[in-house]
Amino acid sequence: MSLTPSFQPVMPKLKRHTMETLLARGVRLDGRRLDEIRPVEIVPGYVERAEGSALVRLGGTVVLAGVKTDIVAPFPDTPNEGVLVVHAEFVPLASPSFEPGPPDENAIELARVIDRSLREIKAVALDKLVLEPGRHVWRIHVDIYVLNHDGNLFDASALAAMAALLSTRLPAAVKDEQQDRYRVDRSRFTTVLPINHRVVTVTVAKISNRLLVDPTYEEEQVADTRLVVAVSGDGRVAGMQKTGMGYLDYEEVLRAVDLALARSKAYFDALARYVDPYREELERKLAEHAEEPEEEAAAPAEQPPRREEPEEPVAPEPAAEEEPRPEEGPEE
Amino acid sequence: MGGAGEKPQLIHWEERGGEKVAVRHDGRLPWDLRPIRMEVGVLSNADGSALVEYGGTRVVAAVYGPREAVPRHIALPDRAVLRCRYHMAPFSTSERKTPAPTRREVELSKVIREALEAVVLTELFPRTTIDVYMEVLQSDGGTRTAAVTAASLALADAGIAMRDLVAGVAVGKVDGVLVLDIDEIEDNYAEADMPVALAPSLDRVLLLQLNGVLTSSEFAKALEMARKGAEEIYRLQKEALRRKYVEAVPEQG
Amino acid sequence: MEPRTIVLPGDVLAVGRDVVPGSIYVERVGDRLIATIPGLVVVDEKNGKKTVSIIPLEGAYIPKPGDIVIGLVKDIGITHWEVDIASPYKGILTVQEVLDKPFNPATDSLKKYLDVGDYIVAKVLAFDRARDPLLTLKGEGLGRVSEGAIVEIKPSRVARVIGKKGSMINMIMRETGCDILVGQNGRILVRCPNRELEEIAILSIKKIEAEAHTTGLTERVRALIREERTRRGV
Numbered sequence: 001m002s003l004t005p006s007f008q009p010v011m012p013k014l015k016r017h018t019m020e021t022l023l024a025r026g027v028r029l030d031g032r033r034l035d036e037i038r039p040v041e042i043v044p045g046y047v048e049r050a051e052g053s054a055l056v057r058l059g060g061t062v063v064l065a066g067v068k069t070d071i072v073a074p075f076p077d078t079p080n081e082g083v084l085v086v087h088a089e090f091v092p093l094a095s096p097s098f099e100p101g102p103p104d105e106n107a108i109e110l111a112r113v114i115d116r117s118l119r120e121i122k123a124v125a126l127d128k129l130v131l132e133p134g135r136h137v138w139r140i141h142v143d144i145y146v147l148n149h150d151g152n153l154f155d156a157s158a159l160a161a162m163a164a165l166l167s168t169r170l171p172a173a174v175k176d177e178q179q180d181r182y183r184v185d186r187s188r189f190t191t192v193l194p195i196n197h198r199v200v201t202v203t204v205a206k207i208s209n210r211l212l213v214d215p216t217y218e219e220e221q222v223a224d225t226r227l228v229v230a231v232s233g234d235g236r237v238a239g240m241q242k243t244g245m246g247y248l249d250y251e252e253v254l255r256a257v258d259l260a261l262a263r264s265k266a267y268f269d270a271l272a273r274y275v276d277p278y279r280e281e282l283e284r285k286l287a288e289h290a291e292e293p294e295e296e297a298a299a300p301a302e303q304p305p306r307r308e309e310p311e312e313p314v315a316p317e318p319a320a321e322e323e324p325r326p327e328e329g330p331e332e
Numbered sequence: 333m334g335g336a337g338e339k340p341q342l343i344h345w346e347e348r349g350g351e352k353v354a355v356r357h358d359g360r361l362p363w364d365l366r367p368i369r370m371e372v373g374v375l376s377n378a379d380g381s382a383l384v385e386y387g388g389t390r391v392v393a394a395v396y397g398p399r400e401a402v403p404r405h406i407a408l409p410d411r412a413v414l415r416c417r418y419h420m421a422p423f424s425t426s427e428r429k430t431p432a433p434t435r436r437e438v439e440l441s442k443v444i445r446e447a448l449e450a451v452v453l454t455e456l457f458p459r460t461t462i463d464v465y466m467e468v469l470q471s472d473g474g475t476r477t478a479a480v481t482a483a484s485l486a487l488a489d490a491g492i493a494m495r496d497l498v499a500g501v502a503v504g505k506v507d508g509v510l511v512l513d514i515d516e517i518e519d520n521y522a523e524a525d526m527p528v529a530l531a532p533s534l535d536r537v538l539l540l541q542l543n544g545v546l547t548s549s550e551f552a553k554a555l556e557m558a559r560k561g562a563e564e565i566y567r568l569q570k571e572a573l574r575r576k577y578v579e580a581v582p583e584q585g
Numbered sequence: 586m587e588p589r590t591i592v593l594p595g596d597v598l599a600v601g602r603d604v605v606p607g608s609i610y611v612e613r614v615g616d617r618l619i620a621t622i623p624g625l626v627v628v629d630e631k632n633g634k635k636t637v638s639i640i641p642l643e644g645a646y647i648p649k650p651g652d653i654v655i656g657l658v659k660d661i662g663i664t665h666w667e668v669d670i671a672s673p674y675k676g677i678l679t680v681q682e683v684l685d686k687p688f689n690p691a692t693d694s695l696k697k698y699l700d701v702g703d704y705i706v707a708k709v710l711a712f713d714r715a716r717d718p719l720l721t722l723k724g725e726g727l728g729r730v731s732e733g734a735i736v737e738i739k740p741s742r743v744a745r746v747i748g749k750k751g752s753m754i755n756m757i758m759r760e761t762g763c764d765i766l767v768g769q770n771g772r773i774l775v776r777c778p779n780r781e782l783e784e785i786a787i788l789s790i791k792k793i794e795a796e797a798h799t800t801g802l803t804e805r806v807r808a809l810i811r812e813e814r815t816r817r818g819v
Contacts, residue, residue, distance in 0.1 A: 001415055001416065001417045001441060002415070002416045002417070002438070002441035002442040002444075002445040003406060003413060003414070003415050003445075004408065004411075004412075004413040004414050004415075004445070004449065004454075006405075006406055006408060006413070105438050105439065105441070105442040106442075108435045108438045108439055109438075109439045109442055109443075111435075112435060112436070112439050116543050120524075120543060120544045120545055121545055225446075225450075227540070230542075232545065235547075235548075236545050236546065236547050236548075237542060237545065237546050237547070237548060237551050238544075238545050239542050239543065239544075239545075240526075240540060240541060240542035240551075241443075241540070241541050241542075242443070242446075242537065242538075242539060242540040242541070243443075243446070244446060245445075245446045245449035245450060246446075246449070246450055247450040247531070247536040247537060247538050248536070248537045248540075249535060249536060249537070250530075250535045250536070250537060250555070250559065252537075253537050253540065253555060254552055254555070257548060257551060258548070261548055379645070380643070397645075397673065398645050398673040399645075399673045400673055400674070400675060409715065410714075453612070453621055456609060456647075457645070457647075457673060458714045458715075459674075459714070459715075460673040460674075488593065488594050488622075488623055488643075489623075489643065490643060490644075491622055491623065491641055491642070491643025491644030491645065491741060492622075492644070493594070493609075493610055493621040493622045493644075494594045494595075494621055494622075495594070495595070495612055495614065495619060495621060496594060496595035496619070497593070497594055497595050531595070532595070533595040533596075533597070533619070534595075534614060566595075570593050570595075570596075573593050573623060574591065574593070577591055577623075577642070577798050
């Protein structure tokens with residue numbers, strides 16, 4: 001069940017009035033123009049133990065995404081593809097408005113929107129993640145961890161997820177012939193995760209009939225609504241989600257999409273600036289290692305790949321791990 | 333997206349009146365809606381209810397409210413709380429769907445609620461809840477759009493004040509062609525699937541999602557297609573509501 | 586817009602600034618006046634300005650001070666009763682609004698006067714949206730219901746059951762010989778000489794509820810009562 005949120009932080013009328021006066025002059029409380037994105041910083045490989053990771057700072061918003069891999073049976077209707085799973089947690093330490101517990105509708109929505117944006121454009125080359133067609137494939141888990149909420153979680157999270165994927169290296173897969181399964185050997189890495197396209201999201205907020213990009217937490221509180229637009233590296237619209245109560249006029253939708261396409265450059269530039277060097281370095285190091293003789297790696301025994309029931313129910317306890325069917329077969 | 337085995341041919345091209353026309357797997361043309369049925373006041377216990385069918389998709393919506401907020405702490409002092417539940421019956425899909433709420437149902441309940449929040453005059457009923465329940469009885473694509481359409485009819489049936497009705501329809505891109513009101517097969521293989529809900533009289537977009545990839549000009553065309561489709565659905569909604577009152581009179585005195 | 590036409594949410598009632606909304610169910614959006622609920626249009630003039638309002642055909646009962654309602658006692662507190670008044674808001678009846686003498690909770694019990702399950706005819710004393718409506722039993726014709734049948738109809742149909750200046754309800758009472766009290770909240774108390782007449786009265790009330798949006802209703806209801814009386818031999 002979805003409920004009208006009861007946590008409604010109060011913005012003092014004076015502040016709101018100031019905000020609107022400034023907006024009329026084309027400026028925001030923090031001095032930005034309406035179409036300006038806050039300073040972006042990306043730290044790829046932030047969590048060394050993970051196969052891939054990235055920390056993103058977008059103004060005051062901080063999101064960490066981590067990538068872990070394992071080996072499972074593919075879904076029956078995609079026997080020649082690996083599996084991509086995207087989850088998000090709005091950790092309580094990130095905001096007074098986050099409560100402990102399993103992901104709420106906001107976290108679920110965010111994860112699913114980012115999942116769809118990555119999936120539809122085929123950002124990750126899932127067809128190159130097959131160990132044995134129809135039997136064993138790589139599963140890529142992207143976990144998005146919001147650490148500080150100062151607005152625009154979508155863009156920061158999508159950026160973190162994309163950067164984490166770009167900085168991911170695949171461990172070695174060792175076949176156990178007797179048991180006919182694979183185990184993951186994380187002491188050795190083979191290649192970087194194959195990526196076809198880059199995709200980011202650009203969030204456009206509507207406040208008093210004005211459209212602004214990259215809203216802060218305060219701006220989101222007063223916004224009528226937001227439109228999250230996923231943009232691919234080749235300038236196509238790779239996804240969209242109108243989120244939040246309120247409406248957009250028909251014309252505003254078209255303007256918002258144009259705005260998003262234009263401003264996506266800031267995010268792609270950040271990926272190029274912070275993540276490309278890291279990925280290139282990674283590729284270089286992996287190529288070097290490949291030429292070295294393989295060592296006998298004593299890796300711990302891996303769990304047999306768990307094949308989860310598609311569409312696990314949302315359990316009240318945090319325990320249940322859900323395996324969302326990529327786009328859940330019959331989408332509707 | 334994507335199913336097992338051979339991808340069926342979903343669009344074939346025909347010569348009609350000297351022009352090449354795209355014909356869909358069920359014979360529809362790109363701008364055709366499926367046969368649509370709407371009926372208001374189908375459940376006697378609910379304050380308002382409606383049954384909506386878009387072809388093989390069948391959804392029933394019920395509204396209870398405004399009513400006392402239970403539990404008390406969810407109530408808001410200056411407006412009604414909207415509580416929406418979009419749910420699919422286990423037998424509604426070809427493979428049985430678990431009855432427990434899934435992440436997809438959580439997301440759809442949210443976007444539908446947000447669409448309704450934009451039109452319901454919640455300030456008229458402070459400290460109450462308005463509960464909207466939507467059950468998909470049979471799923472053949474476009475369930476969330478049929479659901480929000482049914483919910484809006486149920487709210488009107490219950491006499492809950494709204495600025496406009498909400499009409500929902502999904503546009504898809506199938507084999508390179510933009511088509512209106514996609515069904516399940518089309519959705520499975522579509523390059524893009526875009527559910528939209530509008531308040532047609534006000535020309536406001538209340539629900540908008542895109543799953544797939546479109547160029548910016550394809551998007552603009554698809555949105556226009558959705559708008560036209562929604563206008564037709566809106567007309568049918570008003571007819572369904574009026575029928576409620578016409579049928580009540582046996583013979584005029 | 587023709588008066589007495591049925592309008593639906595989203596219907597445009599008027600365009601331009603020289604007409605103003607006359608009810609909470611008419612919203613101004615830009616330069617248009619829009620209906621927000623299924624109902625009948627009423628065009629009027631107030632202070633030289635044209636107004637357009639809607640008589641709703643559906644909707645919950647929202648209490649107004651001065652309304653007479655028929656409530657059902659749901660719960661008993663220490664010094665008050667909670668009353669279901671067929672509304673999203675529950676009525677509060679304090680003991681001071683029932684008894685003329687002082688009430689001592691230590692020695693006395695509210696149950697003695699009104700119990701859970703009792704119907705009462707009450708008046709709404711006060712209601713502001715921030716708190717539950719306050720009721721009173723002090724007044725002519727108010728009090729516990731001891732006999733008769735309670736009929737529930739949609740509150741939006743009450744006005745039609747009463748009729749212009751009571752014309753409809755007085756006609757029914759004359760034709761059936763019953764005593765009928767119509768609560769604004771859609772609950773109606775019917776007290777009749779016998780069971781058959783009670784059934785006829787209820788039938789006619791239900792008919793009005795179903796055909797509230799039509800014209801010529803008074804005649805059809807009168808005809809129904811007479812037919813039924815003949816048919817049943819009462």
